[in-house]
Amino acid sequence: MARKSWMYAVLEAVQAEMRKDKSMVWLFELTPPVASTPGKPVINLEKEFGRIRVNNTGIDEMWMAGATLGCGLAGVKAVTYIPYQGNGMCFQMIQNHAGKLRHMTGGDAAMPIVFILEMTGQTPGFAGQHSDYEIDTYYAHIPGVKTVIPSTPADAKGMMVSAIRDPNPVVYLYPAGLRDMMEEVPDEQYTTPLDKAAIRTEGSDITIVGSGGGMPEVLKAATQLQGSGMKVETIDLRCFKPMDTETLVKSVQKTKRLLTVDQSYYTLCPGAEVIARVAENVDGARFKRIAFPDAPPPASPEMFLWMRPNADHIVKAASQLVG
Amino acid sequence: MPETRDISPETQTENPVLSANRRTFLKGLAGAGAAISLTGTLARANGEIGFWAKDLSNDQLIEMYRTILRIRWHERTQADKMLTDPGYRGYNHFYAGQEAVATGVCAALNNKGKFEELDVVYSTHRPSGHAIAKGVDLKKMVAEMDFRATGLNRGYAAEMHISDKSVGFLGADGMIGPGLVMAAGSAFGFRARGSKQVSVVFGGDGTYATPAFHGTLNNAALLKLPFIYVLENNLYHQYAHYSYSCPMKDIADAARTYRIPGVVVDGQDVMQVYNAAREAVERARAGEGPTLIEAKTYRYYNHWGAPGAKAGELGAFGYDPLAITSFRPEREVRAWMTRDPVDISRNTLIRWGVVDQARATAIETAVRAEVADAFDWASRQPLCKPEDGLKNVFVEGSVPARQFG
Numbered sequence: 001m002a003r004k005s006w007m008y009a010v011l012e013a014v015q016a017e018m019r020k021d022k023s024m025v026w027l028f029e030l031t032p033p034v035a036s037t038p039g040k041p042v043i044n045l046e047k048e049f050g051r052i053r054v055n056n057t058g059i060d061e062m063w064m065a066g067a068t069l070g071c072g073l074a075g076v077k078a079v080t081y082i083p084y085q086g087n088g089m090c091f092q093m094i095q096n097h098a099g100k101l102r103h104m105t106g107g108d109a110a111m112p113i114v115f116i117l118e119m120t121g122q123t124p125g126f127a128g129q130h131s132d133y134e135i136d137t138y139y140a141h142i143p144g145v146k147t148v149i150p151s152t153p154a155d156a157k158g159m160m161v162s163a164i165r166d167p168n169p170v171v172y173l174y175p176a177g178l179r180d181m182m183e184e185v186p187d188e189q190y191t192t193p194l195d196k197a198a199i200r201t202e203g204s205d206i207t208i209v210g211s212g213g214g215m216p217e218v219l220k221a222a223t224q225l226q227g228s229g230m231k232v233e234t235i236d237l238r239c240f241k242p243m244d245t246e247t248l249v250k251s252v253q254k255t256k257r258l259l260t261v262d263q264s265y266y267t268l269c270p271g272a273e274v275i276a277r278v279a280e281n282v283d284g285a286r287f288k289r290i291a292f293p294d295a296p297p298p299a300s301p302e303m304f305l306w307m308r309p310n311a312d313h314i315v316k317a318a319s320q321l322v323g
Numbered sequence: 324m325p326e327t328r329d330i331s332p333e334t335q336t337e338n339p340v341l342s343a344n345r346r347t348f349l350k351g352l353a354g355a356g357a358a359i360s361l362t363g364t365l366a367r368a369n370g371e372i373g374f375w376a377k378d379l380s381n382d383q384l385i386e387m388y389r390t391i392l393r394i395r396w397h398e399r400t401q402a403d404k405m406l407t408d409p410g411y412r413g414y415n416h417f418y419a420g421q422e423a424v425a426t427g428v429c430a431a432l433n434n435k436g437k438f439e440e441l442d443v444v445y446s447t448h449r450p451s452g453h454a455i456a457k458g459v460d461l462k463k464m465v466a467e468m469d470f471r472a473t474g475l476n477r478g479y480a481a482e483m484h485i486s487d488k489s490v491g492f493l494g495a496d497g498m499i500g501p502g503l504v505m506a507a508g509s510a511f512g513f514r515a516r517g518s519k520q521v522s523v524v525f526g527g528d529g530t531y532a533t534p535a536f537h538g539t540l541n542n543a544a545l546l547k548l549p550f551i552y553v554l555e556n557n558l559y560h561q562y563a564h565y566s567y568s569c570p571m572k573d574i575a576d577a578a579r580t581y582r583i584p585g586v587v588v589d590g591q592d593v594m595q596v597y598n599a600a601r602e603a604v605e606r607a608r609a610g611e612g613p614t615l616i617e618a619k620t621y622r623y624y625n626h627w628g629a630p631g632a633k634a635g636e637l638g639a640f641g642y643d644p645l646a647i648t649s650f651r652p653e654r655e656v657r658a659w660m661t662r663d664p665v666d667i668s669r670n671t672l673i674r675w676g677v678v679d680q681a682r683a684t685a686i687e688t689a690v691r692a693e694v695a696d697a698f699d700w701a702s703r704q705p706l707c708k709p710e711d712g713l714k715n716v717f718v719e720g721s722v723p724a725r726q727f728g
Contacts, residue, residue, distance in 0.1 A: 030561045058532025058568025059499040059560055085498060125412060125470065127481045129497040259728065266725035290728040295716045298707075299481030300470040301412065306709030309726045317728030 004185040006178050008035040009157035010116075011043040014079060016189050017164045018049055024077040024164075026054045027064045031083055031118070037182075065090030065115060069098050069169070072113035077164060084118040084176060087135050098169040099144035111169040114160070121263050121292075121308075122177025122213050127299030133263045133292065136212065136270055139171045140240035146194050147240040149173040151215040153183050155238065158192025166194060175213030197244040199251070203231030206322050207251040208314065209274050210261040211237035218261050221314035230322060240270055248274055249281045256285045257321050261309055266291040288321050290314060375431075375601040376594035381677045385686065387430050387593055388668050388678075391422040392690040393461065394452040395665050399637060400694050401451075401468070402624065406634040413468040415482050417624035418452030419637065423664035424555050424618040427596025428523060429456035431604045434490050439516075441491030442604075445506040445524040447555075448483045449622070450495030453525050458490040462697040471704035478707035479715065499560070500535035502526065503552065507539045510548035510613075521607045523551045529560025531577065532568035540615065544581035549607035551600070554617045555590065561626050562650065575617035583613050590618030591662045594671055621659035625651075 004012070011033055018024045026033055026045055033045035033054060046054040057064055064080045071078035082090055094115055101109040120126060121133025140147045146168055150156040156174075163170040200215075201222050210218035215236055222232045233251050237243070252258045258278055260271025271289040278285065290309045297304055376384075398419040404411045418425070432442035434457055446453040454464055459475060467474030468482050475485050486494030493509070496502035506524035513520040530536055531554070543550040554574055558565055571577070578585025584606070588599040596618060603614035623638035625631055631639035638660060640653045672678045678686070713721040 029563070032562075056563055056567055058563075059529040060532045060534065060568075062534055063532075089498075089500070125414070125481055126483075127479070128484050130483060266723075288728045289725075291725045293713055293725045294722045295713055298479045298712045299467075299476075299484070300472075300478035300707035300712070302470070302707045302709050303478065303712030307712045307724075307726055313727050320728070 001184055001186050002037065002040055003182045004037045004040070004153050005035065006153045006156050006174075006181050008037040008040070008043065009153040009185045010160050010174075011035045011045065012185075012187070013157045013160040013189065014164070015043055015045060015048070017077070017161065018045065018053070021077055024053070025071055025079070027057055027067055027078070027080040028055070029057050029059055029061075029064065029083065029086070031081055032056070033081065059086070061086035061089035062093060065093035066097075068113050068115065069093055069111065072111035072169065073101070073109060075110075077112045079114040079116060079164065081116045082118065084120045084132055085130060087117040087119060087132060088138070090115070090117075091138065094139065094145060094169070094171060095142050099142040102144055102168070110167045112164070112167050114163045114170045114172050116172045116174055118174045118176050119213070120176045121297065122175070124301035124304045125299060126297075128296050131297035131304075133175075133213065133297075134265045136173060136240060136262075136264050137268050139173070140270060140273070142171075142241075145169045145171050146242065147171040147173065148194050148238060149175065149212040149240065150192075150238060151175070151178065151212050151236050153181060154185050155192055155198070157185055158190050159194060159238070161189050162191040162194050165191070170194065173212060177213040178216075181216075195239050195242045195244060197238050197247045198236040199247065200234040200236050201226070201232055203233040204254055205231040206257040206259060206318055207233045207235060207248075207255045208259045208261065208318060209235045209237055209248065209271065211240075211270060212263070214261050214263045214309065217309065217311045218314060221311040221318065224311065224315050225318055230318065232318070237270060237274070240273075243273065243277065245277045245281070248278050252278045252282045252285050256282070258285060258287050259314070259318050259321055260289040261314055262289070262291040263309065264291060265294050267294050286321055288317050290317055374598070376597045377675070379597075383430070384672055384675070384677050387426050387597070388672055388683070389686060389690055390426045390430075390456050391593060391665055391668050392687050393694065394422040394425065394455045395419060396691050396694040397451055397455060397461065397465070397697075398624075400698055401465075402629045402632050403634045404698065405629045406632060412470060413482065414628055415451060415468065416449040416627050417622065417629070418449050420623035420659065420664070421449075421555055421557060421590065421620045422452055423593035423596050423668065424553065424590045424620055425452040425456035425525070427593040428525075428551075428553050428600040428616075429453070429458070430593075430597050431600035432457075432491075432521065432523065434458045438488060438491070439518065440520065442521045442523065443491040443493050443506075443509055445493050445502045445509075445522070446495045447502065447525050447527060448495065448497045448499075449527070450482070450485055454485055454487065454492055454495070457487075457492040459485070459487040459492055461693065462700045465697045466701035466704045469701050469704075470707065471701060472707045472711075473704045474701075478711075499527070499529050500533035503530060503533075503535045503539040507543045507548055507550050507613075510543065510550035510607075511546060513549055514546070519549075519608050521549045521551060521604055523553060525553045525555060527560055528554065528556040528558065528565035528569065528574060530554065531565070531574050532560075536577075540577070540581045540583070540613065543613040544583045547610060547612035549610070550613040551603045551607060552613065552615045553600070554615065555620055556617055557620050557622045559622070559626065559651065573617060575615055578615040583615060585615045585617070587617050587619065590620030591659075591664045591667055592671075593664060593668045621656075623656065623660065
């Protein structure tokens with residue numbers, strides 16, 4: 001057990017799996033699979049496993065995703081780390097191939113592969129093409145691909161181990177805004193389920209559901225609201241597909257109020273799906289969603305930070321919903 | 324020594340025999356060059372064939388030198404600002420070292436007039452040099468990179484997405500690949516409209532490995548589009564050497580596949596770049612199809628921002644923490660800096676008797692003042708109104724705020 005960053009926790013998981021499985025591969029561009037954390041050895045997958053297995057490719061995300069899928073179809077475990085600039089370039093391979101092959105082969109194809117898709121949206125100033133948080137919705141929509149989004153280093157490790165060991169293709173979203181987050185993470189391998197939401201705070205007045213890079217603001221708002229006496233149940237969605245409907249429904253059956261928070265665009269944001277599932281199963285509840293407006297993120301920090309949902313917005317919306 | 328072909332200005336001597344009838348003579352040679360280049364061999368000698376730059380007026384030559392300086396001092400001033408002013412929020416993928424490429428290419432284009440007549444340029448994530456060379460307003464560009472409401476794109480774009488339709492600069496693009504296709508698409512549109520416009524895309528060595536590379540050149544060649552692909556091979560895509568993603572030493576060799584001219588040019592020498600670009604432009608306007616120009620060049624700074632750089636000094640050296648497994652040897656950077664595009668262009672102008680040393684220095688002093696003024700002006704510009712972020716999504720109106728619930 002030691003304090004580890006998000007990326008250190010993830011690479012620790014991958015390193016252990018690659019030591020066990022001598023053919024498992026990792027494909028990357030831009031971001032080398034290297035991480036360090038105080039008091040622990042530096043992890044450098046390229047150095048440890050060599051360039052045959054850990055390959056620095058050209059700027060070709062179609063290749064990265066397709067090669068990963070091809071490995072999987074041939075029985076070789078594979079993980080690719082696609083930086084946020086390229087996380088739409090590989091869409092076809094994941095949506096029309098990885099997502100459909102199991103079904104199209106009548107159950108023959110197994111794809112023990114992980115697509116790590118980095119997403120930004122937390123960085124003011126990057127603008128348009130370099131702020132693409134909305135991919136959570138795009139990838140969550142695909143059948144046949146499990147789509148998950150850890151929001152803490154400990155979950156990141158456990159869910160990475162589960163994703164690698166899962167025989168299905170997994171889209172593993174990495175909110176890059178959480179890069180600096182540190183917490184205690186066990187050294188040994190452990191698994192965290194790919195179909196369970198996490199209840200972060202328990203309460204009976206309101207359910208607030210968020211995910212990924214939005215969680216720090218959700219938790220900040222929850223702390224403020226609890227300080228003023230509101231009993232807030234906070235849920236970290238963690239898994240978009242399959243979505244943990246049971247946890248969501250049980251919570252809102254108790255609170256009768258549901259506020260969803262997304263950094264993704266309003267239309268079809270993950271919160272829209274959460275609200276729909278709860279509305280189908282809970283009578284007499286009230287709903288509200290907060291999301292990024294249906295506009296590309298502008299460069300100017302003045303515009304961008306005003307548009308991005310934050311703890312103040314959550315506190316106000318929750319107070320209105322409860323009051 | 325950097326890997327460049329021996330096409331330095333020193334090997335190119337003035338031939339008085341050519342002076343009287345140079346144009347006719349060159350036309351013939353250029354045609355021959357284009358035809359023979361289909362084999363992909365003689366194309367490399369292209370820089371030795373064209374003498375277009377020597378036909379330029381003194382004013383045009385001086386303007387090219389000024390453009391190179393404008394780019395250089397923009398980069399240096401911004402790097403210094405990033406290193407010394409904690410309140411400064413702008414950033415850049417610095418173009419310093421590559422100035423001659425943007426300048427030489429854009430000098431061969433039509434940059435003024437009605438939008439329907441302008442040659443267009445599509446740029447990359449390293450756009451400041453291309454933008455300046457195409458003629459964008461320097462003050463407004465600096466303001467845009469500083470997120471100001473009066474910037475080139477009113478604060479929506481910032482560095483990686485700047486554009487200016489009024490000079491045919493259709494924009495920086497933060498992605499690798501799509502820009503090529505869009506640029507060829509514009510050329511397709513020009514052909515349909517029957518205009519004489521040319522579409523140029525700048526791309527790095529990293530674009531070779533993208534699927535877009537093939538689609539773009541294949542379609543441009545099949546359709547004989549008025550299209551020029553300027554591939555700036557600065558040896559590194561992001562942090563990886565281009566040998567990681569390209570099996571050839573000269574990416575221009577790829578042109579053979581498409582039966583179009585593939586030209587390798589010394590990207591540090593603006594005259595060589597201009598010559599190659601001029602021939603490609605004439606070819607495009609004459610309906611003869613696309614050209615792939617590979618400019619061998621180098622970036623003095625690291626991929627992004629100013630790690631390894633010191634205020635007041637040109638270039639970045641040593642270890643870039645972002646380039647953990649593939650970073651540039653300092654000797655390589657120093658070697659390339661000995662063939663500096665600013666020095667080469669100044670020395671050429673002095674040798675050609677266009678300016679003397681004193682005039683060259685005076686021009687540089689004036690450009691430095693112009694750049695300093697631009698940064699000063701930008702720093703006094705208003706910040707954006709937050710709610711304007713909801714505008715410009717569609718042509719009409721704004722979208723609703725959703726962040727408050």
